[in-house]
Amino acid sequence: MEEARARQILHVDMDAFYASVEQRDDPALRGKPVIVGGRSRRGVVAAASYEVRKFGVRSAMSMVEALQRCPNAIVVPPRMRHYADVSERVFDIFHRFTPLVEGLSFDEAFLDVTGSQRLFGDGIAIAKQIKGAIREELDLTGSAGVAPSKFVAKVASDLDKPDGLVVVAPESVREFLEPLPIERMWGVGKKASAQLRARGFQTIGDLAATPVESLEAVLGSWGRSVHELARGEDDRPVVPDRDAKSIGAEETFESDLKTVEALERPLLHQAGRVAARLSRSGLRARCVTVKLKYHDHTSKTRQMKLPEPIADTDSIYDAARSLLPRFPPIARGVRLTGVSVSDLHEGPAAPTLFPDEKRARREQIEALTGELRERFGRKSLTRGRLLDHHARGDDDD
Numbered sequence: 001m002e003e004a005r006a007r008q009i010l011h012v013d014m015d016a017f018y019a020s021v022e023q024r025d026d027p028a029l030r031g032k033p034v035i036v037g038g039r040s041r042r043g044v045v046a047a048a049s050y051e052v053r054k055f056g057v058r059s060a061m062s063m064v065e066a067l068q069r070c071p072n073a074i075v076v077p078p079r080m081r082h083y084a085d086v087s088e089r090v091f092d093i094f095h096r097f098t099p100l101v102e103g104l105s106f107d108e109a110f111l112d113v114t115g116s117q118r119l120f121g122d123g124i125a126i127a128k129q130i131k132g133a134i135r136e137e138l139d140l141t142g143s144a145g146v147a148p149s150k151f152v153a154k155v156a157s158d159l160d161k162p163d164g165l166v167v168v169a170p171e172s173v174r175e176f177l178e179p180l181p182i183e184r185m186w187g188v189g190k191k192a193s194a195q196l197r198a199r200g201f202q203t204i205g206d207l208a209a210t211p212v213e214s215l216e217a218v219l220g221s222w223g224r225s226v227h228e229l230a231r232g233e234d235d236r237p238v239v240p241d242r243d244a245k246s247i248g249a250e251e252t253f254e255s256d257l258k259t260v261e262a263l264e265r266p267l268l269h270q271a272g273r274v275a276a277r278l279s280r281s282g283l284r285a286r287c288v289t290v291k292l293k294y295h296d297h298t299s300k301t302r303q304m305k306l307p308e309p310i311a312d313t314d315s316i317y318d319a320a321r322s323l324l325p326r327f328p329p330i331a332r333g334v335r336l337t338g339v340s341v342s343d344l345h346e347g348p349a350a351p352t353l354f355p356d357e358k359r360a361r362r363e364q365i366e367a368l369t370g371e372l373r374e375r376f377g378r379k380s381l382t383r384g385r386l387l388d389h390h391a392r393g394d395d396d397d
């Protein structure tokens with residue numbers, strides 16, 4: 001009975017997305033160590049091909065360090081508009097199998113295919129068809145996890161990259177999670193994992209077996225969610241962006257930020273993610289909200305209504321930044337920032353007088369956002385409304 005009713009959730013994540021697109025488009029790059037990122041002194045690695053990962057090059061690493069590790073790497077500047085176009089094609093494939101597609105970034109999404117099985121077969125069959133279409137139509141690869149919940153599907157998709165397909169049956173969820181290291185938990189970053197390991201927790205099974213109170217003692221109110229997830233209890237629905245009342249991105253920092261200037265970069269990064277999701281859904285927004293969580297875990301939000309609906313990164317960022325002076329002083333530290341938009345409307349953006357200039361500027365910012373996104377860890381970014389406390393993904397492209 002339980003099994004018969006179990007949901008079929010897919011998490012699909014493209015492999016080394018930006019780098020793979022570059023290798024696909026330029027045969028001279030195939031099989032070579034390729035880094036997508038800025039060449040400048042302060043440039044960071046936005047994406048690393050699998051060939052260059054062998055040298056220890058990783059996303060978010062400084063370009064200087066990356067080139068020390070692999071002096072022969074080929075550095076390609078990011079083409080964010082192009083990746084956004086390829087992303088559209090990937091999401092088009094997802095939408096053939098279910099309308100319930102919830103994007104987490106350009107290259108990863110949750111799909112609820114429970115209701116699609118009569119047409120397309122079970123979750124495994126659908127994952128294979130999606131991977132096949134991505135390969136045949138786009139000449140790219142993605143990895144998929146199939147499970148009864150979002151959390152388990154996301155963990156599963158990351159276990160056998162690249163070109164992976166990991167299936168977790170409903171009755172095997174606990175057994176699947178138990179031996180995994182705590183760093184695989186959604187939400188456990190370096191800081192939390194150090195705290196947990198110091199107290200003897202090493203595997204997700206350890207987290208599941210302990211009383212919830214001992215996790216709350218280490219992690220605060222977030223301990224309860226971790227306890228539930230560790231036990232495979234996760235009934236969060238897949239919410240398509242189109243049905244969302246709001247779209248948001250937020251991030252918890254490893255160490256608190258203490259100046260307004262320091263907050264600007266994560267806000268830009270989050271505005272970019274929100275803009276990407278808006279444009280993919282054909283939506284615009286008239287309300288922008290910024291959330292700050294302070295060092296003592298209190299949260300404040302400030303929001304503004306806009307005269308015209310907006311959808312682009314710099315408009316969202318400008319609005320978000322203009323809200324900062326309305327917050328209480330941040331000198332004692334901010335541990336999380338979030339940007340979300342609401343009052344969503346369908347339809348194309350209003351025409352502008354100088355569309356090309358506007359677009360050029362937007363492209364610049366999107367390229368920058370791509371770098372920042374990696375620097376601040378796309379790992380830590382997901383929609384705020386999903387995991388209210390410490391939203392962190394844990395994929396590596």
Ligand SMILES: [Mg+2]
Nearest residue numbers: 013014107397
């Ligand atoms: Mg990816």
